[in-house]
Amino acid sequence: xxxxxxxxxxxxxxxxxxxxxxxxxxxxxxxxxxxxxxxxxxxxxxxxxxxxxxxxxxxxxxxxxxxxxxxxxxxxxxxxxxxxxxxxxxxxxxxxxxxxxxxxxxxxxxxxxxxxxxxxxxxxxxxxxxxxxxxxxxxxxxxxxxxxxxxxxxxxxxxxxxxxxxxxxxxxxxxxxxxxxxxxxxxxxxxxxxxxxxxxxxxxxx
Numbered sequence: 518x519x520x521x522x523x524x525x526x527x528x529x530x531x532x533x534x535x536x537x538x539x540x541x542x543x544x545x546x547x548x549x550x551x552x553x554x555x556x557x558x559x560x561x562x563x564x565x566x567x568x569x570x571x572x573x574x575x576x577x578x579x580x581x582x583x584x585x586x587x588x589x590x591x592x593x594x595x596x597x598x599x600x601x602x603x604x605x606x607x608x609x610x611x612x613x614x615x616x617x618x619x620x621x622x623x624x625x626x627x628x629x630x631x632x633x634x635x636x637x638x639x640x641x642x643x644x645x646x647x648x649x650x651x652x653x654x655x656x657x658x659x660x661x662x663x664x665x666x667x668x669x670x671x672x673x674x675x676x677x678x679x680x681x682x683x684x685x686x687x688x689x690x691x692x693x694x695x696x697x698x699x700x701x702x703x704x705x706x707x708x709x710x711x712x713x714x715x716x717x718x719x720x721x722x723x
Contacts, residue, residue: 524586629670
Protein backbone atom coordinates (compact mmCIF):
# COMPACT_ATOMS: atom_id res chain seq x y z
CA UNK A 518 0.00 0.00 0.00
CA UNK A 519 1.35 3.44 -0.93
CA UNK A 520 1.74 6.30 1.52
CA UNK A 521 -1.21 8.15 -0.02
CA UNK A 522 -3.45 5.11 0.26
CA UNK A 523 -2.40 4.69 3.88
CA UNK A 524 -3.32 8.28 4.67
CA UNK A 525 -6.72 7.89 3.03
CA UNK A 526 -7.42 4.79 5.12
CA UNK A 527 -6.29 6.34 8.41
CA UNK A 528 -9.00 6.76 11.08
CA UNK A 529 -10.81 10.09 10.83
CA UNK A 530 -9.41 11.12 7.44
CA UNK A 531 -12.08 12.48 5.08
CA UNK A 532 -11.72 12.48 1.31
CA UNK A 533 -14.18 14.84 -0.36
CA UNK A 534 -14.95 15.09 -4.07
CA UNK A 535 -17.62 17.36 -5.52
CA UNK A 536 -17.92 17.26 -9.31
CA UNK A 537 -20.07 20.11 -10.57
CA UNK A 538 -21.64 20.46 -13.99
CA UNK A 539 -21.47 23.17 -16.63
CA UNK A 540 -18.48 25.22 -17.78
CA UNK A 541 -17.78 26.43 -14.23
CA UNK A 542 -17.52 22.85 -13.04
CA UNK A 543 -14.62 22.22 -15.42
CA UNK A 544 -12.52 24.45 -13.16
CA UNK A 545 -11.37 22.67 -10.02
CA UNK A 546 -10.06 23.55 -6.59
CA UNK A 547 -7.93 21.08 -4.62
CA UNK A 548 -6.70 20.97 -1.02
CA UNK A 549 -5.25 17.53 -0.32
CA UNK A 550 -3.19 18.76 2.65
CA UNK A 551 -6.31 19.99 4.43
CA UNK A 552 -7.79 19.57 7.86
CA UNK A 553 -5.23 19.68 10.66
CA UNK A 554 -2.22 19.66 8.33
CA UNK A 555 -2.16 22.93 6.36
CA UNK A 556 -4.82 24.80 8.28
CA UNK A 557 -7.78 26.34 6.47
CA UNK A 558 -6.59 25.28 3.00
CA UNK A 559 -9.59 22.98 2.58
CA UNK A 560 -11.97 25.65 3.90
CA UNK A 561 -10.62 28.18 1.40
CA UNK A 562 -10.68 25.81 -1.58
CA UNK A 563 -14.15 24.50 -0.74
CA UNK A 564 -15.62 27.99 -0.28
CA UNK A 565 -14.12 29.24 -3.54
CA UNK A 566 -15.44 26.19 -5.38
CA UNK A 567 -18.96 26.54 -4.01
CA UNK A 568 -19.20 30.25 -4.77
CA UNK A 569 -17.83 29.94 -8.30
CA UNK A 570 -19.60 26.69 -9.19
CA UNK A 571 -16.27 24.92 -9.61
CA UNK A 572 -15.49 21.33 -8.68
CA UNK A 573 -13.65 20.47 -5.46
CA UNK A 574 -11.35 17.74 -4.12
CA UNK A 575 -9.96 17.68 -0.61
CA UNK A 576 -8.28 15.39 1.90
CA UNK A 577 -8.84 16.44 5.51
CA UNK A 578 -6.71 15.08 8.33
CA UNK A 579 -8.18 15.01 11.84
CA UNK A 580 -6.58 16.34 15.03
CA UNK A 581 -3.87 15.40 16.01
CA UNK A 582 -2.81 13.84 12.68
CA UNK A 583 -0.26 15.82 10.67
CA UNK A 584 1.12 13.52 7.98
CA UNK A 585 2.69 15.57 5.20
CA UNK A 586 3.03 13.76 1.90
CA UNK A 587 4.90 15.20 -1.07
CA UNK A 588 2.52 16.30 -3.80
CA UNK A 589 4.08 13.95 -6.35
CA UNK A 590 2.98 11.03 -4.15
CA UNK A 591 -0.67 12.14 -4.26
CA UNK A 592 -1.55 9.85 -7.15
CA UNK A 593 -4.86 9.35 -8.94
CA UNK A 594 -4.01 5.67 -9.33
CA UNK A 595 -4.48 5.29 -5.57
CA UNK A 596 -7.83 7.08 -5.31
CA UNK A 597 -10.92 6.64 -7.44
CA UNK A 598 -12.22 10.00 -6.21
CA UNK A 599 -9.06 11.87 -7.19
CA UNK A 600 -8.99 10.08 -10.53
CA UNK A 601 -12.58 11.11 -11.29
CA UNK A 602 -11.77 14.69 -10.28
CA UNK A 603 -8.71 14.92 -12.53
CA UNK A 604 -10.67 13.40 -15.44
CA UNK A 605 -13.58 15.82 -14.90
CA UNK A 606 -11.81 19.20 -14.69
CA UNK A 607 -9.90 21.03 -17.41
CA UNK A 608 -7.85 23.28 -15.13
CA UNK A 609 -7.19 23.40 -11.40
CA UNK A 610 -6.14 25.58 -8.49
CA UNK A 611 -4.39 23.66 -5.72
CA UNK A 612 -4.35 25.40 -2.34
CA UNK A 613 -1.42 24.81 0.03
CA UNK A 614 -0.05 26.40 3.16
CA UNK A 615 3.55 27.32 3.90
CA UNK A 616 5.56 29.35 6.36
CA UNK A 617 9.02 30.78 5.72
CA UNK A 618 10.87 33.55 7.45
CA UNK A 619 10.64 36.75 5.44
CA UNK A 620 7.67 35.52 3.41
CA UNK A 621 4.81 35.91 5.89
CA UNK A 622 2.93 38.24 3.53
CA UNK A 623 3.82 36.45 0.28
CA UNK A 624 1.44 34.36 -1.82
CA UNK A 625 3.37 32.10 -4.19
CA UNK A 626 1.74 31.05 -7.46
CA UNK A 627 3.44 28.08 -9.08
CA UNK A 628 2.19 25.36 -11.41
CA UNK A 629 2.71 24.83 -15.12
CA UNK A 630 -0.09 26.97 -16.56
CA UNK A 631 1.60 30.34 -16.37
CA UNK A 632 -1.12 32.40 -18.13
CA UNK A 633 -3.60 31.07 -15.58
CA UNK A 634 -1.16 31.90 -12.77
CA UNK A 635 -0.98 35.50 -13.98
CA UNK A 636 -4.76 35.65 -14.28
CA UNK A 637 -5.22 34.35 -10.70
CA UNK A 638 -2.44 36.66 -9.51
CA UNK A 639 -4.17 39.73 -10.94
CA UNK A 640 -7.42 38.81 -9.19
CA UNK A 641 -5.66 38.28 -5.87
CA UNK A 642 -3.70 41.53 -6.09
CA UNK A 643 -6.98 43.43 -6.47
CA UNK A 644 -8.36 41.90 -3.27
CA UNK A 645 -5.15 41.72 -1.20
CA UNK A 646 -3.10 44.85 -1.92
CA UNK A 647 -1.10 44.49 1.32
CA UNK A 648 0.30 41.12 0.18
CA UNK A 649 3.05 40.27 -2.28
CA UNK A 650 1.46 38.00 -4.90
CA UNK A 651 4.42 36.30 -6.57
CA UNK A 652 4.02 34.88 -10.09
CA UNK A 653 7.68 35.08 -11.18
CA UNK A 654 8.88 31.48 -10.91
CA UNK A 655 12.49 32.55 -10.48
CA UNK A 656 11.62 34.21 -7.16
CA UNK A 657 9.64 31.25 -5.80
CA UNK A 658 11.67 28.66 -3.86
CA UNK A 659 12.25 25.62 -6.07
CA UNK A 660 10.44 23.21 -3.76
CA UNK A 661 7.32 25.40 -3.89
CA UNK A 662 7.08 25.93 -7.66
CA UNK A 663 4.82 22.94 -8.36
CA UNK A 664 6.35 22.14 -11.74
CA UNK A 665 6.92 18.38 -11.44
CA UNK A 666 4.81 16.57 -14.07
CA UNK A 667 3.46 14.16 -11.42
CA UNK A 668 2.20 16.98 -9.19
CA UNK A 669 -1.64 16.86 -9.28
CA UNK A 670 -1.71 20.54 -10.29
CA UNK A 671 -0.22 19.53 -13.63
CA UNK A 672 -2.42 16.51 -14.38
CA UNK A 673 -5.64 18.09 -15.77
CA UNK A 674 -5.85 18.81 -19.50
CA UNK A 675 -4.88 22.47 -19.10
CA UNK A 676 -2.83 21.90 -15.95
CA UNK A 677 -3.19 24.64 -13.34
CA UNK A 678 -1.77 26.89 -10.64
CA UNK A 679 -0.44 25.92 -7.21
CA UNK A 680 -0.98 28.57 -4.54
CA UNK A 681 1.17 28.56 -1.41
CA UNK A 682 -0.48 30.63 1.35
CA UNK A 683 1.27 31.96 4.47
CA UNK A 684 -0.47 31.62 7.86
CA UNK A 685 -1.51 35.29 7.94
CA UNK A 686 -3.86 35.12 4.96
CA UNK A 687 -5.27 31.82 6.22
CA UNK A 688 -6.16 33.40 9.56
CA UNK A 689 -3.79 31.19 11.56
CA UNK A 690 -1.04 33.65 12.55
CA UNK A 691 -0.59 35.69 15.75
CA UNK A 692 -2.06 38.64 13.87
CA UNK A 693 -5.49 37.08 14.39
CA UNK A 694 -5.23 35.81 17.96
CA UNK A 695 -7.89 38.29 19.11
CA UNK A 696 -10.19 37.67 16.14
CA UNK A 697 -13.57 36.53 17.43
CA UNK A 698 -15.47 36.42 14.16
CA UNK A 699 -18.03 35.76 13.08
CA UNK A 700 -16.71 33.60 10.28
CA UNK A 701 -13.33 33.79 8.59
CA UNK A 702 -10.86 36.66 8.99
CA UNK A 703 -11.18 39.63 6.60
CA UNK A 704 -7.98 38.65 4.79
CA UNK A 705 -9.21 35.10 4.25
CA UNK A 706 -12.53 36.34 2.92
CA UNK A 707 -10.71 38.67 0.52
CA UNK A 708 -8.55 35.76 -0.62
CA UNK A 709 -11.65 33.70 -1.38
CA UNK A 710 -13.20 36.66 -3.22
CA UNK A 711 -10.12 36.82 -5.43
CA UNK A 712 -10.17 33.09 -6.15
CA UNK A 713 -13.86 33.22 -7.05
CA UNK A 714 -13.24 36.10 -9.44
CA UNK A 715 -10.32 34.28 -11.04
CA UNK A 716 -12.25 31.04 -11.52
CA UNK A 717 -15.37 32.80 -12.79
CA UNK A 718 -13.63 34.97 -15.37
CA UNK A 719 -11.06 32.56 -16.79
CA UNK A 720 -11.19 31.53 -20.44
CA UNK A 721 -8.68 29.19 -22.14
CA UNK A 722 -7.23 32.18 -23.96
CA UNK A 723 -6.72 33.90 -20.58
